[in-house]
Amino acid sequence: MSGTLNLLIGLAMGLNLIALGSSRLPSLIRAMSLQGVLLGMMPLLMEHERLDWRVILVALATMAGKGVVIPTLLRRAMRAANIEREIQPFIGFVPSLLLGAGGTIAAVALARGLPLLPEHVGTLLVPGSLAAILTGFILLIGRAKAISQVCGYLILENGIYLFGLLLIHSTPLLVESGILLDVTVGVFIIGIIVDRIQRAFDSLDTRKLTTLRE
């Protein structure tokens, strides 16, 4: 079981690097949504011995939310803004990839230093989560287009979700679904604001948002 889980987490970590290296928005969104679907499958795998309808419901909702609803919203915003390519990011694609790869190694090393429960020692849950959080931060800081930053934010959220899987036995369903709902509504609102920024500034380049400063 732990082997399959680690395989999925490893794939998710690979998708981090694809997200960091992609210069075109559609491939960034695809990497992010695929990662969301992988994450949604994990609770089913971890709980496969005592599967009940609530776990299945949360897993399906996660897969639908992260894999379908959110990417569709982002693609729509992207088409409305008529942009495909991220030109001249703040942190170049190769440096971001190197940072991401270095960060992944550091995450594995750091996770060794943290005290874990015996059943979590063999899994990649903690390093996977740290690596995704780091990737999210690199994208948030290093990309100029609003939609790329949103993808960064979502990958950051994915990392936190991975960490949350450590608590899968103890977190009540109500809390999990509340968190999922908040994230989805959050992206919906971000989508609206992205649309308004596009109309107000005729661009989604956040480098143009510099009126407000001291």
Add this chain to the structure above:
Amino acid sequence: MNSLLLIIVPLVGAALAACWPNDRTRPWFLPAVGGVHLGLTFWLFFDPPVVPAEAWLGFDPLARAVLPAVSLLFLVCAAYGVAYLRIRSERPNRVFVTMLLAILGLLSAGHQSRHLGLLWITTEAVTLAAVPLLHFNNTPRAFEATWKYLLVGGTGIALSLLGSFCLGYASLHGKGEGDLTFAALTAQGTGLSHPWVVTAWVLLLVGYGTKMGLAPMHTWKPDAYGEAPGMVGAVLAGGVTTVAFTALLRVRAVVASAGGGPMADRTLLVIGLFSMLVAALFLLGTRDFKRMLAYSSVEHMGILCVGAALGAAGVAAALFHVWSNALTKGSLFLSAGNIRRASGSPLMDDVRGMAVLTPRSASLFVAGMFAVTACPPFGPFFSELQVVRAALGAGHGLATAMFLICLLLAFFGLTRVVFGIVDGRPRPTVRANSRKFVETAGVVVPSVVLLGLSLWLGLFTPGIVRDAWQAAVAQLYPTP
């Protein structure tokens, strides 16, 4: 049951306001719901219910010590909102009214949350509900501010979720159940795994500190407060930030029970003083009087953190300061909103002579400025005096000196901007613009009421309110 009504009534009000067909009469929902909410809050305040330890939601002593101030502030702002939305009748107000009411309900839930996960969900929901309020003016500047608010606030709130998970794992790793209610976590105490508690504290401090607007995570605040309508600034600065502060107080109690109290207090003291210093320096430089209010808010959040770091006496002073800051800052935001509307610009380079053009709002603005910079006999003077006494009592001489220097610098910064826009001869463009703005009772009285409440709180702090603060301190510092 009544504590649930505090959440349900505003949310039902929000739903009704969303369906209400008439833009002209819809704003009346604000004072109506605010009034019912205030009545319920004070009913619970005078007759506090017994909250079972394992309850997820409840009007516990900490909620009792803070929520009445938020409810009071909301009602006065709601009354202002009726007059304000009449002036702004060119903008549709359906979303504005609905979201303000939703924020009241979610704030009530956040203050009463006794479960880490529920607390996070409500705080995130408040963050999202505030978004449409920030870009009410529909200008490119407003959207820029909203974008920064979403990104910085969203990242902060994500980190606090990670911190909440870490605290849950600290419980699991310490052979606990992973139960995320504050009562269960505190009961586990030193059983919590120490490295995970420290990690959780850092992440939660950064996360909820972003929501409070502590430096260096305050960057969203000047933009958001600068571009949002004045009454939104008042609700955000006096209500939304306090949810994050009570969250930090609750988490600090858990960390202290796990043996991390001194570490938590040190970090709170450092981040509090740093926020005060950063705010004071920016106050000396800013030329925008609404951004000035945001930096002043950063400074007061710093004061709250310093108070929270100083043990039981300091926490009581900080709770006092939550009240005095909410009421005084509310008054200042409302009068600043009037001046902004009349002058058409927030910059002191364009705006001067407002004492001639809007005499009532200008005098309220000056009086509010003196109140917020802790001139006696207003509330902030007494609450900050208590913080200083707690600091000296705990033997933090150097910190006290720095605290006072920051207050002095902030005073210089605020007087510079406030007198810059109030004094002098108005420019012709501003004079022409201000003819469109009439200082009716509806936009002046709310600010007077809040300032009066601040004065009353300073001069005659009621015994029952003091008792409420002490009860909250007793909840946070249980005597073994």
